[in-house]
Amino acid sequence: MTVPETPGFVDVHAHFVTDSYVRQARAAGHELPDGMPAWPGWSAAAHLELMDRNGIGTAFLSVSSPGVHFGDDGAARRLAREVNEDAARVAADHPGRFGFFASLPLPDVDGALTEIAYAFDELGADGVVLETNTHGVYLGDERLEPVFAELGRRRAVVFLHPTSPVCWERSALGRPRPMVEFVFDTARTVTDLLMAGTLERHPGLEVVVPHCGGALPVLADRVDGFMTLFLGQEGAAAPDAVEQLRRLYYDMAGPAFPRQVPALLGLVGPDRLLYGSDYCWTPEHGVDAHIATVTAAPVPVEGASWQSLTTANARRLLPRRLAR
Template identity: 35%
Template sequence: MTSLETAAGTAPLAGIADSGPTAAGEGDARRERVDVHHHYTAPEWLDWAEKQEIVHRRKLPPWTRWDLGTALRMMDEAGIRTSVFTVAMLGRLQDPKVRKESALVALEAASDLVQSHPDRFAFYTPLFLDSPDLSMWSLTHGLDDLGAIGVSVRTSAKGVYLGHPDQDRILAELNERSAVVSTHPMDVPGGGAELEGVPPFLCDFLMDTTRAAISLIINGTLDRYPNLSFILPHGGGFLPYIAGRVEVFSDHLTPKVDRARVRDYLHRFYYDTAGPMSPSATPSLLSTVDPSRILYGSDWPPTPAHLVTSVTAPALDNDPALDEQQRRCINRDNAHRLLPSLAARR
């Protein structure tokens, strides 16, 4: 075991001092965060993908070069005790056999990482909106065989959003399992319509998340599958800000949505903090959902470590719209309630 691994979870968070016995719980939570938004590109998967000539490492963005030492260092500096990660697989694979092999390599690597560091990592098994068969295999293998604690899924695939009736087979199985579903945008519909000079993660990803949430509402997904818990990334995109607008124009949706139910639907999502927590954004989020529905998310490594440790984490811990108990719940307690197996890893 390296000195870095030995010290994992014990290093003090830069810039935060204990404030005495009355804040002991909050101080602990700021050093025992549960990060529900961590992107993992397995080195083993990259090795496989290069051999298959699917990717070329040197041409990939820096965030795909995941390594254990860097991950643990970032986590310790940001006060993250446990990271729940999505399993990244790059490239647009079409052949069913190759896609399954790709998923198998990535899942086995994810399982090995969690087994070697069970107190530091957990993972979501991936679903594929355009392939029910592959999704059913992945959720069975990931959840039952490898110990995944939830599933991850893109907000849309090939222009079809999460919640579409074509996904009912997958959603019904997940509902039977009372699954936690972590969502994330990736393929933004309308290619070529993006604003030149503006990366898609800045605006377009937030819109894609907003569309997916409304898709889940208008397709009746939240009513038909009440046991599912959906996590919306980046504070739900634009959803908290336009909550009133969705209410006012709910009868313009197809099918129409009862205006009185809109707020109830919005309260049934979970929202992670990757990006939205600020004096301007937090009040909108809190006016839409209860703090018990907000989870800490770093969005590392696409969000660089220096931003996680010096900007986004401190912004949450010093947000004037939140009190100490709310911050403690967002940092740790809400995730332990939603994903109870994590509490046993402390």
């Protein structure tokens, strides 16, 4: 694999919040989102300063957990439209520095289809962000098939982001849900997509899995075995979970080294890895430390840096926004 040196990291896992979004989330009961101590602040100016300090050329903005659907379809449609238009304005005001993944008001399928058309055709979205579940509806749910059919038809980039499972009151044991629950909810929803056959039915989807795949690198063979057991048919091979997982992209947000990226590279090739900061939910000092760790880590491609490798992969995935 030959990787040209290219300027600037491309951050595919970057978040933003607005005062209006935080106000509406708090009104819906998300005072301490996912058990975190507080909502972060965000501004384009502060984000650009962070990017410039760390050699990040372009960041793709998305709304993180808890997403935009707080229980009412109409309110979720309005909030999705609001945050998508906000993100589009940021991208337009800073050409080349920001792109964005549009939020959808799932599990409202009709609202999601309307927002897909508006986000791509009117706002110029670079993809969509999907929470791992919305009110317990996971991404392999058959009710979401029209959404994935449309995203597959558009060959859309689909950035997954974990959120709290519906059972978090018992499973999180009083700890912040991003610590453990997010890791397993990522594995849960990707496994659901595999078992439902969604990825096979819609090969045009370009899926980005966050946080080095969560628990997937160590669960891949186990999932594959169960798919063989439950989905195999006489005279026909069962869908190959490992092969499907190898076709997805994975960002390096979170504690990528010394253990998570090496585990991920046991599952996928280096051409599937992307850089992610998780800013603004990861504070500035955490981003500074993370990128220093990534920069210093061994690179699996001779003659490449993590910057050149992940940026080349991002340019292949997102060519419109990252055109030279």
